[in-house]
Structure formats: structure tokens, C-alpha cells
Amino acid sequence: MxxxxxxxxxxxxxxxxxxxxxxxxxxxxxxxFPPSGFSWRWYVNVLTYPQFQxxxxxxxxxxxxxxxxxxxxxxxxxxxxxxxxxxxxxxxTVLLSPLVVPGVAAGLGFLILGAALGLLRSRVVLxxxxxxxxxxxxVRSVWVxxxxxxxxxxxxxxxxxxxxxxAFRRVTLPLLRPGLVAALLFAVIVSLNEFxxxxxxxxxxxxxxxxxxxxxxxxxxxxxxxxxxxxxxVVTFVVVWLADRFLDLGxxxxxxxx
Amino acid sequence: MARAVVELVGCTRxxxxxxxxxxxxxxVHEGELLSLLGPSGCGKTTTLNLIAxxxxxxxxxxxxxxxxxTERPAHQRGLGMVFQSYxxxxxxxxxxxxxxxxxxxxxxxxxxxxxxxxxxxxxRLDARAEHRPSQxxxxxxxxxxxxxALVYEPRVLLLDEPLAALDKKLREEMxxxxxxxxxxxxxxxxxxxxxxxxALGLSDRIAVMxxxxxxxxxxxREIYERPATRFVAEFIGASSVLRGQATAVDRxxxxxxxxxxxxxxxxxxxxxAVELAIRPERVRVTGEAADNVVDAxxxxxVYQGVQTEVTVEIGGGQRLLVFVPEPxxxxxxxxxxxRLHLPPTAFMRLNPAPGEAGR
Numbered sequence: 001m002x003x004x005x006x007x008x009x010x011x012x013x014x015x016x017x018x019x020x021x022x023x024x025x026x027x028x029x030x031x032x033f034p035p036s037g038f039s040w041r042w043y044v045n046v047l048t049y050p051q052f053q054x055x056x057x058x059x060x061x062x063x064x065x066x067x068x069x070x071x072x073x074x075x076x077x078x079x080x081x082x083x084x085x086x087x088x089x090x091x092x093t094v095l096l097s098p099l100v101v102p103g104v105a106a107g108l109g110f111l112i113l114g115a116a117l118g119l120l121r122s123r124v125v126l127x128x129x130x131x132x133x134x135x136x137x138x139v140r141s142v143w144v145x146x147x148x149x150x151x152x153x154x155x156x157x158x159x160x161x162x163x164x165x166x167a168f169r170r171v172t173l174p175l176l177r178p179g180l181v182a183a184l185l186f187a188v189i190v191s192l193n194e195f196x197x198x199x200x201x202x203x204x205x206x207x208x209x210x211x212x213x214x215x216x217x218x219x220x221x222x223x224x225x226x227x228x229x230x231x232x233x234v235v236t237f238v239v240v241w242l243a244d245r246f247l248d249l250g251x252x253x254x255x256x257x258x
Numbered sequence: 259m260a261r262a263v264v265e266l267v268g269c270t271r272x273x274x275x276x277x278x279x280x281x282x283x284x285x286v287h288e289g290e291l292l293s294l295l296g297p298s299g300c301g302k303t304t305t306l307n308l309i310a311x312x313x314x315x316x317x318x319x320x321x322x323x324x325x326x327x328t329e330r331p332a333h334q335r336g337l338g339m340v341f342q343s344y345x346x347x348x349x350x351x352x353x354x355x356x357x358x359x360x361x362x363x364x365x366x367x368x369x370x371x372x373x374x375x376x377x378x379x380x381x382r383l384d385a386r387a388e389h390r391p392s393q394x395x396x397x398x399x400x401x402x403x404x405x406x407a408l409v410y411e412p413r414v415l416l417l418d419e420p421l422a423a424l425d426k427k428l429r430e431e432m433x434x435x436x437x438x439x440x441x442x443x444x445x446x447x448x449x450x451x452x453x454x455x456x457a458l459g460l461s462d463r464i465a466v467m468x469x470x471x472x473x474x475x476x477x478x479r480e481i482y483e484r485p486a487t488r489f490v491a492e493f494i495g496a497s498s499v500l501r502g503q504a505t506a507v508d509r510x511x512x513x514x515x516x517x518x519x520x521x522x523x524x525x526x527x528x529x530x531a532v533e534l535a536i537r538p539e540r541v542r543v544t545g546e547a548a549d550n551v552v553d554a555x556x557x558x559x560v561y562q563g564v565q566t567e568v569t570v571e572i573g574g575g576q577r578l579l580v581f582v583p584e585p586x587x588x589x590x591x592x593x594x595x596x597r598l599h600l601p602p603t604a605f606m607r608l609n610p611a612p613g614e615a616g617r
Binding site: 150152153155156157158159160161162163164166167170171174175 | 310311312331332333334336337338339341343345346347348349358359362363406407410416
């Protein structure tokens with residue numbers, strides 16, 4: 001009885017994904033379920049459609065840029081939060097607040113700022129917005145590891161002759177690794193999937209993949225978008241699976257080990 | 259006179275307006291093991307951190323080997339330190355933990371191998387080089403920490419309550435092992451502890467600290483047998499305090515009316531009020547009336563196996579602790595009357611502690 005309930009729940013949760021994957025192989029140019037046959041044509045369409053190619057490149061640049069900024073900044077902030085004594089609750093509220101600001105409000109804010117600074121034609125505003133959006137995830141993940149760090153370890157390293165930078169490199173950083181890997185994965189996934197804020201500040205030339213997909217769906221109703229979604233799901237799943245398999249994340253993403 | 263290795267000159271350290279160490283002068287000599295002993299909050303750990311360079315003094319200078327290192331950060335002082343929590347690096351093997359200081363000093367690879375092996379042999383952990391610290395027992399981890407601090411032959415070894423996290427039996431084993439290693443290496447050592455037995459058993463000299471100051475500095479025997487203040491007398495070992503009045507240079511009248519003879523206390527002036535301390539193991543239960551024998555009544559009895567700890571009340575309502583060794587002469591019980599012999603050489607005079615002097 002319980003087993004059946006769990007099965008139904010899992011089916012309910014995965015049903016949309018299953019539908020999208022099935023539809024992506026539909027040979028006809030309509031989004032219908034169940035599919036009437038099997039075809040790779042929409043996958044070919046995804047990879048050859050110029051606007052998708054450009055959007056993939058934009059996604060890559062924006063995500064890499066945002067991660068490159070957010071990781072060091074977020075790590076420093078997390079260490080400060082884990083060690084600081086005064087005002088840490090205020091700071092943690094500030095650093096985590098993007099999670100409670102509606103995407104529409106944030107998007108509008110970045111749009112107005114970007115326009116005022118004349119930067120809307122470049123990807124800078126997108127990168128800046130993504131930094132702000134992924135930072136809470138980075139800070140939160142690293143903070144969990146940083147909180148468990150024994151502060152006397154750095155003192156021990158100093159007593160053994162390590163400069164503050166060497167102590168950070170040889171002791172602190174390796175011990176933060178689980179948090180850093182989790183932070184990196186969160187940042188990449190959140191950035192790649194970001195849509196609402198990016199919609200406000202994208203142009204035809206700078207739009208990232210989710211925005212390009214939305215634009216496509218508004219204009220066309222063939223299974224191309226299902227094929228792209230399937231690719232998205234597969235890539236994300238493989239990345240998370242590899243990370244969980246080969247990096248010790250303590251089961252942050254997939255499962256908990258005894 | 260042995261060379262001064264560590265010198266603190268007029269060192270003061272404040273934390274947010276609280277004075278942890280107050281105008282402290284301390285010299286640690288070549289090869290000696292000096293303990294900083296005191297209750298928590300007495301400033302002993304802060305003193306160690308001043309030497310290590312983890313905190314700068316608010317005022318005063320720190321010298322090592324005659325060189326002023328006050329402005330030098332911890333990683334440039336070249337000292338070895340063992341922490342109460344061991345502070346081993348959990349992501350590194352035992353070997354790499356011990357090698358850490360050598361790698362920071364850019365010692366050639368072959369030398370590192372040889373010296374780490376030698377250091378691990380010194381603490382009898384050669385077989386555990388490839389283990390992670392978490393796979394070792396507390397005592398082993400502490401020995402790794404010791405090897406890590408000794409391997410690069412530092413000028414001074416700093417020990418911050420290194421035995422406090424171990425259980426009693428292991429602590430006693432580690433105590434003698436630590437002493438043996440310190441002797442064989444001949445390294446100048448500063449040892450922080452709140453455990454008086456540890457300090458008495460390990461130290462060449464003890465600095466008893468209280469309220470950020472050194473209350474008394476001396477050999478374990480001096481500290482135990484001639485405590486300078488009431489605080490030291492009560493913190494190190496057990497002792498009972500008797501108030502009385504000097505009637506001659508070697509006579510003190512106790513409040514109950516008995517007069518006792520005292521030997522070895524200088525400068526007693528007739529008519530002066532004095533505070534004497536006596537160790538409970540020096541007091542003897544006796545049968546006959548003689549010199550320095552007082553009448554007492556048993557108030558409480560605590561059986562401790564090797565001895566029985568008896569609290570008695572003597573004339574004038576003063577209480578005295580007496581350790582009666584086995585075999586206990588007769589069944590001791592509360593309310594029983596006893597005669598106690600207070601040997602003339604057993605008395606210690608307590609100078610009024612600083613701040614308690616009625617000036």
C-alpha cells in the first residue's frame with residue numbers, strides 16, 4: 001500500500017519530464033502526446049538553429065562569468081559570516097535576501113539600472129544579475145562547510161610557519177571543498193536555468209538559452225523546444241551524477257550515504 | 259645562570275576592556291620546562307598566545323633569544339605549539355601532518371622523509387604514518403601533534419593544556435612520556451595547565467597565575483612547601499589556614515588558647531596577627547598530650563582508600579583538614595574527640611595576597 005503510494009508520487013513528479021522527452025522524438029511538427037513515431041529531426045533543428053547556437057554561447061559566457069565572480073566573493077562572504085561575531089545575522093539576511101525578492105522585481109531593477117548605465121547591449125548586466133542571483137546559493141553552501149571548520153587549524157598552520165595565504169591554501173581551502181563543489185554546482189545550475197530576471201535584460205543578441213526557448217515557443221509550436229529541454233535535462237543530470245559519484249558531497253544532491 | 263630564551267617584559271593584554279594579562283614579566287631559561295598554572299581566566303593561555311604571536315600585547319615587549327619579536331607574526335617566530343584540541347589537519351595523513359612545518363620551510367624532499375620518520379619514531383607512531391588523524395586514538399593524536407611541533411627543531415615548545423582532553427589513566431602515561439621526550443630533546447618549553455598535579459610532576463619551575471599576574475614563581479617544591487600567598491597555598495594541594503597571634507619569635511597562640519611552636523618562619527614579631535597554613539598530610543593523630551598537640555573534634559570523614567580525609571574543629575571554631583594514612587588507628591566518626599600533633603616545621607606563613615593587604 002505504502003509502496004504504491006510512493007510509486008504514484010514519483011510518477012506524478014516525473015510525469016511532465018517523461019511527457020517532454022517523449023514528445024521530443026515526435027516526427028510531426030506538433031506538440032502532441034503520445035508521439036506518433038520516432039525521429040531525431042527536432043534535435044537536428046536545435047543544434048542548427050542559429051538563434052539557439054548564439055543563445056548557447058551566451059549562456060556559456062554568462063554562466064562562466066557569473067560563477068567566476070560569485071565563487072570567490074561568496075566564499076569570502078561565507079568565511080566572514082562563519083567567523084564574525086558582530087552583526088552576522090544582519091549580514092546573512094542581506095546576503096540571502098535575493099532568495100525572497102521576486103524575480104520580476106529584480107529583473108525590473110536590473111533593467112532600469114542597465115538602461116541608466118547604457119549597458120543593456122552587452123552581457124555585463126546579465127552577468128551582474130546572475131552574480132546577484134547565485135550568490136545566496138554559493139554563500140549558503142560554503143557557509144555550511146566553513147561553520148564546521150576548527151579555527152585553531154589556521155593557528156596551527158601559522159605556528160608551523162605557514163603565511164596566512166599558505167594556511168588558506170593548504171588547510172582552509174581543502175577543508176571547504178565539499179561546500180565549494182556544492183556551491184559551484186548550485187551556481188551553474190541556477191545560472192543556466194535562470195529565466196525571469198534574464199528576460200527583462202536580454203536583447204536578441206545577448207539572450208541566454210531559457211529566454212531563447214521562451215521566444216521560440218511564443219512563435220512556433222513544434223517539438224524543437226521539447227528536444228532542447230531534453231538535452232537540458234540530460235546535461236544537468238549527468239553533471240550532478242558525476243559530481244555526486246566522484247566528489248564527496250555528503251549526498252547534497254542525489255542520495256544520502258549511511 | 260642559564261640563558262634567557264623567552265622574555266616577556268611588562269606585557270599587558272586587554273580584550274574589549276578586560277585585562278587578561280597585567281604588566282607581566284617572565285623569563286624562560288634554556289632547556290627548562292616552565293608551567294603557567296592557574297584557574298581558568300587567570301591569563302595563562304593569553305600569556306602563551308603572546309609568546310606564540312597569536313595576539314599582540316597591548317603594551318610591553320616579547321623577546322626570543324634576545325631578539326625583539328613583538329611585531330613579528332606567529333608564522334615568523336619559528337616556535338612549536340601543541341594545542342588542547344590537537345588541531346591536526348584532518349585532510350592530511352599523519353606523515354603529511356608532521357611534514358607540514360618542514361614543507362613550509364622548503365626542506366629538501368629526502369630530508370623531509372628522514373626527519374618525519376625520526377619524529378614519528380620518537381613518539382612511537384612509525385607504523386601509523388599513512389593513517390588519517392581520525393583513525394587514531396586521542397593519545398596517539400596528541401603524540402602526532404607533539405611530533406609535528408618538534409620535527410623542525412623549534413627554539414621553544416609551547417604546550418596549551420595538551421593533556422586536558424585525555425582520560426585520567428592516559429593523561430598520567432602521557433605526562434611522563436612528555437617529560438621524557440622534552441628532556442631527551444632538551445627543548446625550552448612553556449606548558450599551560452590548570453592541573454596542579456601535572457604542573458608539580460612535570461615542571462622545572464611553576465608560575466602560579468591569578469588575575470593576569472604571576473602570584474608566585476618557583477620550583478615545584480618551593481611552591482608547594484613555601485606558598486607565598488593564601489591563594490597559592492589553597493590552589494596547590496590542600497591546606498588549612500589557621501589564624502593566630504605571635505607571642506614570641508617562634509610561638510603563635512591559636513584562638514582556642516593553645517600555643518604552638520613554629521620553626522622556619524622568619525620575621526615573626528610579638529603581638530602580631532599571623533595567618534598560618536598547614537598541609538593535611540603533615541598533621542598527625544596522636545595519643546598523648548605533648549608540645550604542639552591540640553584537642554580537636556571530628557566534623558566529617560571521607561574514606562579515600564589510600565587515606566581517610568578527616569575534617570576537624572579545633573578551639574576557637576577553626577577547621578582543619580587532616581589526611582590519616584592507612585591503617586587508620588581507630589574507627590573515626592563525627593563527634594569523636596581527637597588529639598592532633600602539628601609539627602613545628604609544618605607551618606607555612608601566608609603573606610597577605612596583593613589586593614588583600616589592608617593598605
